[in-house]
Amino acid sequence: MQVKKVNNIALSKALCLNPATVLEMIRKLCLNKLTEIQPDKTIILTEKGKKKALQIIRKHRIWEVFLVNKLNYKWNEVHDMAEQLEHIESNDLVKRLEAFLGFPSVDPHGDPIPDENGKIKKVKTQSLDIAPMKKKLTIVSLGNSSNEFLKYLDKIGLAIGDTIEISEMEDFDRSITIRNKKNQIILSNEAASNIFVTM
Amino acid sequence: MQVKKVNNIALSKALCLNPATVLEMIRKLCLNKLTEIQPDKTIILTEKGKKKALQIIRKHRIWEVFLVNKLNYKWNEVHDMAEQLEHIESNDLVKRLEAFLGFPSVDPHGDPIPDENGKIKKVKTQSLDIAPMKKKLTIVSLGNSSNEFLKYLDKIGLAIGDTIEISEMEDFDRSITIRNKKNQIILSNEAASNIFVTM
DNA sequence: AATATTTATTTGGGTTACCAAATTTTTAAA
């Protein structure tokens, strides 16, 4: 699947920095062979850059697991802290932390944790609105990590890792009814399409 | 007990920075009321500065406990990592970490962990070379945290928290013989004077 | 194709964290 192309403007908007600043930075990254500017001015990561990026993502996600599983933070509270923790240098530390946490395969948002080499073990996942009925499903990730959505899920009592089953699908508005251990919950198609599950 | 006075030169040596740099930094800290330059050019922390410093020390030591107790690092391996971790912002994180670790009162080197307000609960401690014989003693801290000393202690099988007893003191060279669970160990006066114990 | 709009790039500046070398002040020693 082809991802959206990234250019200077897109980056500077995403980072809230001036395009001049971003260009300067990207050029420095290019010197370090972490990025490349394509003939059409698209900015891409080199293999080396991807590897570095995945290592940071790995750290970020492992720290998130720590914060949620060991320090009892909610999954929607950990991002900022993990953003700082991901920059702690030692790779060995993260390795030990990973072991301490029991080698989790996903972070609290359900996103997979790359291994030391940046490999991501990917699971076939499908969005809940098109998943099969009357089968045990596990919530593994979200298509939208906005705070509102996370809070909504919290309120209705759904979380990554939960086992659910679709009991009804309404043709009229494509809402679905699911059942977890305790309750029955009705989800709009909008919500369901942002919840990814495995069988 | 009066501590050695600190001046610009001393600081720049300790930090491996140019005196000009240190002066510039100290002046900035003065603007923030964290330090003061005394008439005799001695640099001191204000109350506000001390509090801030103790908060950082607190974080550092709690992280060290985490690294040693949970990730199985040796006490002499954790300093550099803790130096990075101590700068993670959230105070709440450290509070939770402290709880997760069971509210330790000292770090792996035996140094006390300040509370949230910077208060240090101090224990009466005495150096091993002048401690009483034939009494149960607990090693609580060291007067020298050099890597060589830590490694030496590791080698002879002594660690913070160990319970020992002095069985002999040699007048001749003021060396002492101690006994822990397993062994008898002979320590030079030099070594003993850098090991602090409580009764 | 000609014009308008968007993107990329350049230029000139600001700030912060550094440093080396020069100068001034303080302290210590002769």
Added chain:
DNA sequence: TTTAAAAATTTGGTAACCCAAATAAATATT
């Protein structure tokens, strides 16, 4: 007290990270 040494301070500079405004290049629109 004059001198020598040490410490403090100033001065001038570099590199990193950022910005706003100007210009150039590419893309879209009419």
